Amino acid sequence: MTFAANVSGSAGTPTGTVDFLDGASAISGCASVALSSGSATCTTSSLTEGTHSITARYSGDAGYNAAASAALSQNVQAASSGGTSENVAAASAGATASASSTRNSQYPASAINNGDRTGAGFNAGGIWEDAYAYTFPDWVQIDFGGTKTIDHVIVYSMQDRYGQPVEPTDTMTFQSYGVTAFDVQAWNGSSWVTLGSVTGNNLVKRTVSFSPVSTDRIRVVINDALNGYSRLAEVEAFGH
Secondary structure, eight states: OEEEEEOOOSSSSOOSEEEEEETTEEOTTOSSEEOBTTEEEEEOOOOOSEEEEEEEEEOOOSSSOOEEOOOEEEEEOOOOOSOOOEETTSGGGTOEEEESOOSSTTSOGGGGGSSOSSOOSTTTTSSEEOSSTTOOOEEEEEEEEEEEEEEEEEEEEOOTTTTSOOOOOTTOBOSSSSEEEEEEEEEOSSSEEEEEEEOSOOBSEEEEEEEEEEEEEEEEEEEEEGGGSOEEEEEEEEEO
16 A cells, blocks of 8 residues: 655745654654655555554655645455456446536546546546536536445546646646545435545545445545536446
8 A cells, every 4th residue: 555645835845754644653664754856655564454544744844844634544454255346437337427517518427437547538528527617516426337335436637737648646646637625425225425535635546445335326526626627537436
């Protein structure tokens, strides 16, 4: 499992270190990670099964004050023999997408499960964009066409270089576009249940993990985004 922290501001490139914490304790091997070009990453396999509250704590330097991130709820699950996990939200798997609004036919809801995570073809069907600037929340929904058991959802924002997009990595960030706050929800037969919430996001590819849940549809509710509009390249849900 890899965690990434990014520090930015107007005082130049930040230096210093980042501690990645599980609750109040430093994660093994993830203490005092030096910043490189304002970013620090840490890979660990030490987290036990269960839900962990992960934060990043920045040491500060001559130009920047020390700071701490908001908490990320990370669920770690034991290996399962329940079958190979696959993206059950894909159109190729029979799933269909809809949205609270769509700017026009150039930015369809179908873009979020067409199998292209890069968002290639901006304003030509590659990106979903809502219709109302600076008005939140917005949502996108994916119906699986039957009940599936899922344990994580991956939300892909539009990349800053949308004209030359590349395959997103776990550490790719955005500064100009992208959804910064959102909830992942599942339908329980009578109402929507929130499986995970993200705030302060700047990752193009953001994974939300949770305990396995059986549902026939999911929804991503976008509470804030950069540059006025909600824009997504893809939403994936993994399970069987």
